[in-house]
Amino acid sequence: MTKLSRRGFLTVSGTTAAGGLLAKLGLDLGPSAAHAEALKTRYARESTTICPYCGVGCGLIVSAMNRSVINVEGDPDHPINQGALCCKGQSLYQVSTSDRRLTKVLYRAPRSTEWEEVPWEWAIHQIADRVKATRDASFTEKDDQGRTVNRTHAMASLGGAALDNEECYTYSKLMRALGLVYIEHQARI
Numbered sequence: 001m002t003k004l005s006r007r008g009f010l011t012v013s014g015t016t017a018a019g020g021l022l023a024k025l026g027l028d029l030g031p032s033a034a035h036a037e038a039l040k041t042r043y044a045r046e047s048t049t050i051c052p053y054c055g056v057g058c059g060l061i062v063s064a065m066n067r068s069v070i071n072v073e074g075d076p077d078h079p080i081n082q083g084a085l086c087c088k089g090q091s092l093y094q095v096s097t098s099d100r101r102l103t104k105v106l107y108r109a110p111r112s113t114e115w116e117e118v119p120w121e122w123a124i125h126q127i128a129d130r131v132k133a134t135r136d137a138s139f140t141e142k143d144d145q146g147r148t149v150n151r152t153h154a155m156a157s158l159g160g161a162a163l164d165n166e167e168c169y170t171y172s173k174l175m176r177a178l179g180l181v182y183i184e185h186q187a188r189i
């Protein structure tokens, strides 16, 4: 007769009881065949980018096919998030697929209550004209004590977390060249 230690008895009886319970619940503990499906991103073109939502700056892999985004997921090689994303980052796919996404420039004229569609070309020229007019009207070469300052206090800029390092560098260079002193970034506020 095989001797069973106290520890062995508890293990065997516990396993038997657990097996009986699972069987009663209708769960099959028998071996099952493994089944793998092909990833939907198998033939997609992958690009890396940065999450545009907050200053953490998590890395993403965006998969696209036929000029449409089909998947967005965390980049496991990115040092910030190492593949993880918060719920906002996980829902980023919807930014590109939502039917509420704006794809045209909307303009609301002063004192108007309506938005109207305008061409990109028109909007870009409007922005440039207004920046130039404001800068020309407010530019200060010398301060009260005669020191050269070459600045304007009439404009400010706020960058977003969607900008990467190189874009922030270029952007801040442009703003400084215009004479802006109020240059901020979403990640700092």
Ligand code: SF4
Residues within 6 Å of the ligand: 051, 052, 053, 054, 055, 056, 057, 058, 081, 084, 085, 086, 087, 088, 089, 090
């Ligand atoms: S995934 Fe979440 S934590 Fe990461 S940058 Fe986007 S919003 Fe911020």
